[in-house]
Every structure is written in structure tokens, then in C-alpha cells.
Amino acid sequence: MTEQIPDMEWDAASLGGPVEALLLMATEPLPAAELARAVGAPVTVVTTCLEQLAAFYDSTGRGFELRHVGNGWRYYTRPEHAELIGAWLLEGQPARLSQAALETLAVVAYLQPISRGRVAAVRGVNVDGVIRTLATRDLIEEVGRDPESGARLFATTGTFLERMGLNSLDELPALAPNLPDAAALEAELAGLVEAGAPTLDEEPA
Numbered sequence: 084m085t086e087q088i089p090d091m092e093w094d095a096a097s098l099g100g101p102v103e104a105l106l107l108m109a110t111e112p113l114p115a116a117e118l119a120r121a122v123g124a125p126v127t128v129v130t131t132c133l134e135q136l137a138a139f140y141d142s143t144g145r146g147f148e149l150r151h152v153g154n155g156w157r158y159y160t161r162p163e164h165a166e167l168i169g170a171w172l173l174e175g176q177p178a179r180l181s182q183a184a185l186e187t188l189a190v191v192a193y194l195q196p197i198s199r200g201r202v203a204a205v206r207g208v209n210v211d212g213v214i215r216t217l218a219t220r221d222l223i224e225e226v227g228r229d230p231e232s233g234a235r236l237f238a239t240t241g242t243f244l245e246r247m248g249l250n251s252l253d254e255l256p257a258l259a260p261n262l263p264d265a266a267a268l269e270a271e272l273a274g275l276v277e278a279g280a281p282t283l284d285e286e287p288a
Contacts, residue, residue, distance in 0.1 A: 093124055095132040102132050110199065110211045112155025169219075180220075187213045188222060192243070192255060196226050196236035222246070 101122045106113060119129040133156050137149040147158050160168060180188070183206075190205050191197055203210045214237065217223045221242040225235050239252070249255065 093128040095128050095135060098122055098124055098129060098132040099136055102129065103136065106149070106156065106158055108209060109157060110203065110209060112152050112157040114155045118156070181213075183208075183210075184213050184216060188217055188239075188243070191217070191223050191237055192239050192252070195238035195252075197238075198229055198232070198234035198236055200232075200234055202237075 115130045116126050119126040140148050147160050150159050187210050190202050199214050221240055223237045224240050226238045227236050
């Protein structure tokens with residue numbers, strides 16, 4: 084039987100790095116108990132670590148903060164930088180979408196309405212930032228909630244159709260009579276890109 088280490092013998096500060104790494108990968112707020120299980124430390128010690136990190140970010144004037152929201156913890160940009168971030172997303176970035184954004188948009192287009200979690204499962208990577216970028220550019224939008232999980236569902240917009248030069252989603256190139264599993268779908272989407280499917284960096288005539 085493994086001897087349990089008393090809470091007082093844990094160093095909360097030493098957990099800062101691992102906890103930060105987990106929070107950076109999170110797509111939803113993470114409860115202290117879940118973080119504690121991941122790092123193998125008591126919940127009380129991890130909670131102290133989270134509070135210390137939040138205080139450190141506040142005292143050093145970082146552009147982000149660590150908030151306790153609902154039942155979990157998550158990073159957020161500070162409200163005072165909202166105007167700057169909004170302007171950069173709308174005007175400061177190049178018009179061309181990244182490959183990651185194009186692939187994410189393709190998954191949404193073919194499987195809509197779809198949750199962020201399912202998009203991430205199809206692509207095999209975190210899509211949190213890409214989803215925000217696509218929504219900011221009015222290429223996708225929230226259209227409701229999944230009746231079972233309560234997750235937000237996303238679909239393409241009229242702007243998406245306009246930029247793609249389509250009148251309706253029926254004009255999208257056919258993937259297959261029945262949608263394949265995630266791996267096969269991703270392969271088919273990659274094939275469409277290689278075959279010269281329309282790209283979103285082209286402005287309509």
C-alpha cells in the first residue's frame with residue numbers, strides 16, 4: 084500500500100508548471116479535482132496552486148488571467164484588451180485562412196450542426212482558437228445546443244456560402260453516400276483540398 088503524503092508536505096508552487104500546461108490544453112474550465120487527479124496531488128494543494136497562479140498573473144500585469152468560473156478554472160484574456168483583440172481579429176490578420184482553419188471549417192460545413200468537441204475529435208487537435216476565429220469572421224455561428232450533452236452547436240453562415248460562391252450547402256462537393264468515420268472523413272476532406280476545392284482567400288467577383 085502506497086504511503087499517503089500529508090497535504091502540508093506538498094509544495095503548491097512546484098505544481099505551477101504542470102497545472103499551467105493542463106490549463107493551456109483545456110477547451111472547457113477544469114475543476115480543481117480533475118487537475119489534482121492529473122498531477123497526483125491533493126485537491127487542497129492544487130487549489131492553492133491555482134490561487135497562487137491567478138495572483139501572480141494579476142500582480143505581474145499579464146495580458147491574460149486565470150479565472151474560477153462555474154466549477155472550474157480557465158485562462159481568459161483581460162477585459163481591457165478586448166478592443167485590441169477584436170480589431171486584430173477583424174482587421175489585423177491576413178485575409179487568408181490557415182490550413183487548420185480551412186480544415187476545421189470543412190468539418191463544420193459537412194457535419195453541421197456540430198459541437199466543438201466533435202470537431203476536435205475529427206481533427207485530432209484542440210480547435211478552440213480556430214472556432215473563435217471562424218466565428219469572428221462570420222464564417223460559422225452558434226445555432227443551438229446539443230439536446231443530450233448541452234454542448235454548443237455550430238454551423239456555417241451566409242457569409243460562408245458567399246465566400247465559397249455557393250447558393251446553398253447542397254452545392255458542396257459530395258463526400259460519400261454515407262458519412263464515414265472520423266479518420267476516413269478527414270482523409271476525404273484532405274483529398275478535396277488537393278483536388279482544388281474552392282478556397283476562402285478568394286474574394287467573390
